[in-house]
Amino acid sequence: MNNQNSSFEVVASGTGDPYLLTPGPLTTSETVKQAMLHDYGSRDNDFIDLNQRVLDRLVEMVDGASSHVAVPLQGSGTFVVEAMIGCFVPRDGKLLICVNGAYGHRIASMCQYYQRSYLIQESNEETPIDINELDRRLSEDESITHVAVVYCETTSGILNPIKEISEVVKKHHRGFLIDAMSAFGALPLSSKDVHFDAVVASSNKCLEGAPGMGFCIAREEAIEVTQGNAMSLSLDLYDQWTAMKKNRQWRFTPPTHVLLAFNQALNEFDDEGGVEGRGQRYQSNCDILVKGMRDMGFETLLPDKLQAPIIITFHMPRDSRFEFSAFYDRLREMGYVIYPGKLTIADSFRVGCIGRLDETQMRGVLATIRLYLDRLGLEGRVS
Numbered sequence: 001m002n003n004q005n006s007s008f009e010v011v012a013s014g015t016g017d018p019y020l021l022t023p024g025p026l027t028t029s030e031t032v033k034q035a036m037l038h039d040y041g042s043r044d045n046d047f048i049d050l051n052q053r054v055l056d057r058l059v060e061m062v063d064g065a066s067s068h069v070a071v072p073l074q075g076s077g078t079f080v081v082e083a084m085i086g087c088f089v090p091r092d093g094k095l096l097i098c099v100n101g102a103y104g105h106r107i108a109s110m111c112q113y114y115q116r117s118y119l120i121q122e123s124n125e126e127t128p129i130d131i132n133e134l135d136r137r138l139s140e141d142e143s144i145t146h147v148a149v150v151y152c153e154t155t156s157g158i159l160n161p162i163k164e165i166s167e168v169v170k171k172h173h174r175g176f177l178i179d180a181m182s183a184f185g186a187l188p189l190s191s192k193d194v195h196f197d198a199v200v201a202s203s204n205k206c207l208e209g210a211p212g213m214g215f216c217i218a219r220e221e222a223i224e225v226t227q228g229n230a231m232s233l234s235l236d237l238y239d240q241w242t243a244m245k246k247n248r249q250w251r252f253t254p255p256t257h258v259l260l261a262f263n264q265a266l267n268e269f270d271d272e273g274g275v276e277g278r279g280q281r282y283q284s285n286c287d288i289l290v291k292g293m294r295d296m297g298f299e300t301l302l303p304d305k306l307q308a309p310i311i312i313t314f315h316m317p318r319d320s321r322f323e324f325s326a327f328y329d330r331l332r333e334m335g336y337v338i339y340p341g342k343l344t345i346a347d348s349f350r351v352g353c354i355g356r357l358d359e360t361q362m363r364g365v366l367a368t369i370r371l372y373l374d375r376l377g378l379e380g381r382v383s
């Protein structure tokens with residue numbers, strides 16, 4: 001664990017695992033992992049109370065106590081994105097999807113499965129969604145009923161201006177759906193500032209729980225009118241919501257261990273100072289990483305003002321001695337898992353700064369990268 005040491009020293013988290021500098025699953029605290037060492041029955045009152053507490057806290061996080069509801073769903077993040085699209089866009093609705101990366105395109109493929117009409121407003125992966133174009137499209141096409149956007153497009157790490165987008169959508173009286181998967185808990189999102197029908201995120205990512213469940217926070221008036229829209233029983237958020245209102249239970253086997261971990265993760269989130277505290281740690285991780293990588297000659301895809309403090313995309317160095325799979329394997333051996341790129345516009349790789357990571361891991365991975373470059377004969381610098 002001693003990164004000051006100039007030798008190659010393998011590091012590991014408290015449970016002996018490599019650190020995950022990825023977009024998820026992520027490194028969790030030991031106490032979050034420990035919270036899972038119980039078997040709860042789904043009808044156990046302790047579990048039912050814990051479930052209710054978790055949902056109440058999620059609603060509070062968006063300042064929605066009197067106006068919004070939280071509905072949980074089993075599965076990875078994609079399941080709840082799909083559930084939101086299938087539930088909130090009616091069968092005769094039409095969705096305008098603001099796309100600047102793979103997760104936006106994924107919403108379009110959901111519409112294809114569900115046979116929902118949709119349009120795409122696309123910007124490239126290094127360009128935020130264009131508000132004026134959105135305004136124009138909504139003025140011209142009255143048949144658009146809903147707009148969907150990804151808050152932080154994890155493909156590149158770009159931040160989309162959801163507050164400004166929500167204002168345009170509200171002006172045109174359309175529904176607004178947000179995939180906040182990689183932003184929720186670290187970047188501001190208040191229902192007082194951003195007018196949305198539904199927002200989805202998951203237990204893992206910035207809330208630092210275990211993966212395995214997602215949730216939708218919806219304006220009660222918006223979810224109330226979604227009965228009969230869903231074309232999937234297990235992904236029917238309206239049914240999940242109304243069933244849980246009746247008996248406080250999940251319709252199908254709840255991921256009990258994930259909820260135990262999530263409850264503990266939310267305690268640790270509060271202890272850190274909520275969105276503000278967590279956002280600051282991630283911002284500091286991001287700043288250290290970006291500065292250290294630039295010092296070694298790496299270039300970021302995005303200018304700092306568009307970069308969310310979540311995951312950073314770096315251009316692949318041009319030097320032929322640098323080979324990504326060997327670089328990846330070496331970092332993995334030393335205790336740091338990074339992530340390949342997902343861009344269509346440039347050859348790249350990504351390094352995440354979310355999860356239970358701080359300055360120590362950021363400086364550690366930088367030192368390991370520098371030693372790796374030395375070994376390649378690059379003297380700690382690529383061009």
Ligand SMILES: *Cc1c(COP(=O)(O)O)cnc(C)c1O
Nearest residue numbers: 076077078103150154179181182
């Ligand atoms: C991670 C992520 C998802 C969901 O991914 P899963 O792999 O299904 O958990 C959806 N949207 C965004 C923006 C994400 O970052």
